[in-house]
Amino acid sequence: MxxxxxxxxxxxxxxxxxxxxxxxxxxxxxxxxxxxxxxxxxxxxxxxxxxxxxxxxxxxxxxxxxxxxxxxxxxxxxxxxxxxxxxxGDVLIMLTDNDKFKCDKCGEFVSPHSILEGRAIHCLVTPESHWTTETYETLCEGCYERVYM
Structure with missing residues (x-):
């Protein structure tokens, strides 16, 4: 430190x-x-x-x-x-034509490949990102709304 x-x-x-x-x-x-x-x-x-x-x-x-x-x-x-x-732009974004990975508010795509090691992340890693057993949740980098996958 x-x-x-x-x-x-x-x-x-x-x-x-x-x-x-x-x-x-x-x-x-x-x-x-x-x-x-x-x-x-x-x-x-x-x-x-x-x-x-x-x-x-x-x-x-x-x-x-x-x-x-x-x-x-x-x-x-x-x-x-x-x-x-x-x-x-994120190099890991795939399946961007799949609305499942699209923010409902701003239309920004969230990469399905950003789901790593049990955490959901988008281009920028945020402390708010977390995973639950039922669904992945992250923040959209376009508008910072929660996106569920």
Missing amino acids: PYISEEKREVLDPVIENLLQTFRGLQSDDPSDNTQANMNYVISRLLDRMYTSNYQEFNNALGMLLATALEYYRRVVAPYENQKCHDE
């Missing part, structure tokens, strides 16, 4: 800014732009220096990396993908 106190942020943010300036300098000197390799190197070195050689520490490091990746996906990547899905 990256949500640390303001006091800690005040200590860490200047270090991060220095690191960013270093990365930018490396980018301007390197026509192949090895940004990902440089980031991987820094993260690997930090892990090597911060976590000792025992299973619990390795497990802690992996857990932190996974949590970081998941939080980055949740806060940065997913909203970007959701916006693109909304702007460009």
Whole structure:
């Protein structure tokens, strides 16, 4: 969880800014732009220096990396993908001529393929989406009305 106190942020943010300036300098000197390799190197070195050689520490490091990746996906990547899905159209929509998957209010189609792992979702995943044993229910992304399938 990256949500640390303001006091800690005040200590860490200047270090991060220095690191960013270093990365930018490396980018301007390197026509192949090895940004990902440089980031991987820094993260690997930090892990090597911060976590000792025992299973619990390795497990802690992996857990932190996974949590970081998941939080980055949740806060940065997913909203970007959701916006693109909304702007460009869902790639998973099938059977759009079937009125069963059409919102009665606005006519927006809800993808039958969005029913994954017992949850009903449309292009944008919403906390309101849920599943019941009798029917699937989701929110239409066109008008946010409930759609039952």
